Amino acid sequence: MNIAQLLEDNRIFARKVDKRLLERLVEEGQKPVATVISCSDSRVPVEVIFNQLELGKLFVIRVAGNVVADSSVKGSIEYAIEHLKTPYLIVLAHTECGAIKAYLEGIRKGEAGKLLSCIKIKSRELSKAVIENMELQVKIILEMGCVKRALGKGEIEVYGMHYDLGTGKVNILSKNGVRTV
Ligand SMILES: [Zn+2]
Numbered sequence: 001m002n003i004a005q006l007l008e009d010n011r012i013f014a015r016k017v018d019k020r021l022l023e024r025l026v027e028e029g030q031k032p033v034a035t036v037i038s039c040s041d042s043r044v045p046v047e048v049i050f051n052q053l054e055l056g057k058l059f060v061i062r063v064a065g066n067v068v069a070d071s072s073v074k075g076s077i078e079y080a081i082e083h084l085k086t087p088y089l090i091v092l093a094h095t096e097c098g099a100i101k102a103y104l105e106g107i108r109k110g111e112a113g114k115l116l117s118c119i120k121i122k123s124r125e126l127s128k129a130v131i132e133n134m135e136l137q138v139k140i141i142l143e144m145g146c147v148k149r150a151l152g153k154g155e156i157e158v159y160g161m162h163y164d165l166g167t168g169k170v171n172i173l174s175k176n177g178v179r180t181v
Pocket residue numbers: 039040041064065066094096097098099100
């Protein structure tokens with residue numbers, strides 16, 4: 001794969017895509033059904049794993065380790081809740097997360113280190129640490145003013161979910177900060 005091939009694949013997409021849908025989304029704007037905060041990992045392409053390949057379905061925020069570190073993520077969440085009014089907010093963790101692995105290995109160098117320093121996890125085992133991190137990020141989200149307001153009005157539900165790279169399945173682990181399994 002090189003850049004020319006990447007562009008060629010985009011042209012294939014542009015030829016195939018539903019032109020009426022493109023027009024409608026440009027004219028009417030987006031109304032996604034869910035906001036998903038996911039890891040940047042290429043093995044977790046959110047639209048693909050939820051089988052939501054039609055444009056305009058998911059508002060996706062991706063950052064290594066699905067870490068809600070600063071206003072780049074929080075601002076995007078706020079926009080999704082206050083302007084797009086997405087009824088579901090999902091933190092999507094995944095097995096074998098490289099960011100969490102790096103955290104457990106004590107890597108704190110450079111910009112990635114700054115990102116990882118926002119995490120505080122007790123578990124030393126990767127699979128448990130991934131879930132602990134998901135719970136931590138859900139907690140941070142639940143403390144955001146716009147999320148509290150939307151929850152108070154019954155406008156949103158906040159889910160902690162976990163994707164298994166080996167099976168392709170997503171499971172719900174918590175709803176509004178309460179464990180469901
Ligand atoms: Zn990851």
